[in-house]
Amino acid sequence: MSFKTWFVKRSPLPEMWREHMAEYYAPKNFNIFYYAGSLLLLMVVLQFLSGFLVLAHYIPSVRDAYDSVYGIMYDVHYGWLMQYMHVDGVSLIFVLLYIHMARGMLYGSYRAPRELVWVIGYTIYLAFMAEAFFGYILPYSNLSYWAGTVITSLFKSIPFIGEWVTTLVRGGSGMSGDTLDRFMALHVTVVFMVIVGLIVFHILYLHKVGSNNPDGLEIKANKGPDGHPVDAIPFHPYYSVKDLFGFGVWLFIFAAIIFYAPTVHHIFLERTMSTPANPLKSLPDVTPPWYLSPFYAMLRAIPNKNGGIILMVVAVVFPFILPWLDRNPVISTRYRPITRIMLIIFFANFLMLAYLGEQPPLPKYFILERVGAVIYVAFFILLPFVSKFEPTRTPPARVRFRAH
Ligand code: HEM
Incomplete structure (x- = not known):
C-alpha cells in the first residue's frame, strides 16, 4: 500500500478538504466584500501568534504589568513589532467584522436558511468585545485602570445581585491584582477558545446551507447535468487563489499601519495607554475604544x-x-x-x-x-x-x- 493510500484510509482530512474546499460550490458573483471573511480568519491566526509572543514577556501583576509591556516595546528584540501587531490587529479585526456584518445586512445573508450562521457570527462579535475588553486591562495603564473601573461598575445595575456580581468580576471591591489575574485567564484561555470554537461552527453551519450572494439568489435551485449549481464554482482553486491575493494586499495595508502609523492618530492606541495605572489620578472622561x-x-x-x-x-x-x-x-x-x-x-x-x-x-x-x-x-x-x-x-x- 502506498503511503498516500494508507494515509487516505485513516485520515478524515482528505474528505474534509473535498467537502469544504475542492467540492464546496460557491456562487460565482462574489465581490470585494467577500474578502472580509477569509481576512478575519487570517487576522485571528496572526492575533494568536503575536499574542503568544507578547505573552512570553508579559508579567500579570499590578506592580510589573505596565513595566513589562514597556519592556516589550523597548527592550525585547522586535518586541515593538509583536506589540503593534497585537494592538493594531484588534482594531483591524473590528474593521473587518463591521464590513463582514454590513455585507451580510446588504445582501440578506442573515435570512433563512442562514439564520444560525448569522446568530453564531454575532455571538463571535460579542465574544470579541469581551476579549478586547479583557486585553485592554492587561497593560495596567491609567486608561486600563479607569476603563476597567467604569465598565465593571456597570454590573452594579443588575437588580439584587449587582454588588455581588461586580465583586466577583473584579475579584474584590476595586481593581486589583486579582482582577488582572482573572482577566488574563479569561483573555488567553476561555474567551479565546470560545471564539475559535464558534468560528469552526460558523463555517460548518455556513457550508451545510451554502453561501448567499449579492443577488440573494438560491444557487442550489438551478443545477446543471453534472449535479452542481450552474451559477457556482468550486471554492478551491478559484476562491482559494482569490483569497490568497486578498491576503497579500491586506498584509501590505497591515504592515503600512504598523511601520508608519501604529497608533493611527491615537485611534488604535490611545495616549492614556502610555501612563501607568494611578488610582489617585482619575481620567476626566474615559471613553471606550472606537469599536x-x-x-x-x-x-x-x-x-x-x-x-x-x-x-x-x-x-x-x-x-x-x-x-x-x-x-x-x-x-x-x-x-x-x-x-x-x-x-x-x-x-x-x-x-x-x-x-x-x-x-x-x-x-x-x-x-x-x-x-x-x-x-x-x-x-x-x-x-x-x-x-x-x-x-x-x-x-x-x-x-x-x-x-x-
Ligand atoms: C472572526 C470572526 C468571523 C470569521 C472568521 C468569519 C468567517 C466567515 C467566513 C470565512 C465566511 C464565508 C466567506 C464569506 O462569506 O465571506 C463567513 C460567512 C458569513 N458570516 Fe462570518 N465570520 C466572522 C464573524 C461574523 C459575524 C460577526 C457575523 C454576523 C454578525 C457573521 C456572519 C456571516 C454570514 C451571515 C455569513 C454568510 C455570508 C453569505 O453567505 O453571504 N460572521 N464568515
Whole structure:
C-alpha cells in the first residue's frame, strides 16, 4: 500500500478538504466584500501568534504589568513589532467584522436558511468585545485602570445581585491584582477558545446551507447535468487563489499601519495607554475604544444610569433577532430600494454614534446621541413593517456576473 493510500484510509482530512474546499460550490458573483471573511480568519491566526509572543514577556501583576509591556516595546528584540501587531490587529479585526456584518445586512445573508450562521457570527462579535475588553486591562495603564473601573461598575445595575456580581468580576471591591489575574485567564484561555470554537461552527453551519450572494439568489435551485449549481464554482482553486491575493494586499495595508502609523492618530492606541495605572489620578472622561463607542454613545443618551444601560443592552441584543424581523420574500437589498436606503442611514448613523462616543459629555453632543439612539432602534422596529409592504424589483433568474 502506498503511503498516500494508507494515509487516505485513516485520515478524515482528505474528505474534509473535498467537502469544504475542492467540492464546496460557491456562487460565482462574489465581490470585494467577500474578502472580509477569509481576512478575519487570517487576522485571528496572526492575533494568536503575536499574542503568544507578547505573552512570553508579559508579567500579570499590578506592580510589573505596565513595566513589562514597556519592556516589550523597548527592550525585547522586535518586541515593538509583536506589540503593534497585537494592538493594531484588534482594531483591524473590528474593521473587518463591521464590513463582514454590513455585507451580510446588504445582501440578506442573515435570512433563512442562514439564520444560525448569522446568530453564531454575532455571538463571535460579542465574544470579541469581551476579549478586547479583557486585553485592554492587561497593560495596567491609567486608561486600563479607569476603563476597567467604569465598565465593571456597570454590573452594579443588575437588580439584587449587582454588588455581588461586580465583586466577583473584579475579584474584590476595586481593581486589583486579582482582577488582572482573572482577566488574563479569561483573555488567553476561555474567551479565546470560545471564539475559535464558534468560528469552526460558523463555517460548518455556513457550508451545510451554502453561501448567499449579492443577488440573494438560491444557487442550489438551478443545477446543471453534472449535479452542481450552474451559477457556482468550486471554492478551491478559484476562491482559494482569490483569497490568497486578498491576503497579500491586506498584509501590505497591515504592515503600512504598523511601520508608519501604529497608533493611527491615537485611534488604535490611545495616549492614556502610555501612563501607568494611578488610582489617585482619575481620567476626566474615559471613553471606550472606537469599536465599542457607538454603544457607549447610546448609554450616555439617557441621563438616568439604569435607563442608559437598558438601552445599551437592547441595542446590543437587537441584531440577534434580525433574521426574524425581515419578512420580505426578496433577500438581497439590491432589489429592495427602501430597505437599502434604511440600511445606508443605519450605517451612517452607526458611524456618527462611534464619533459621538469618543467626545466629551457636552450638551451639543447629547442631543445628537439621542437622535442617533432613536435612529438605531427605529431601524429594527420599522423593519418588520417596511419589509412586509415595500415595493421590490424582480431579481434576475441567474446571478449577475461579469467575466473579466
Ligand atoms: C472572526 C470572526 C468571523 C470569521 C472568521 C468569519 C468567517 C466567515 C467566513 C470565512 C465566511 C464565508 C466567506 C464569506 O462569506 O465571506 C463567513 C460567512 C458569513 N458570516 Fe462570518 N465570520 C466572522 C464573524 C461574523 C459575524 C460577526 C457575523 C454576523 C454578525 C457573521 C456572519 C456571516 C454570514 C451571515 C455569513 C454568510 C455570508 C453569505 O453567505 O453571504 N460572521 N464568515
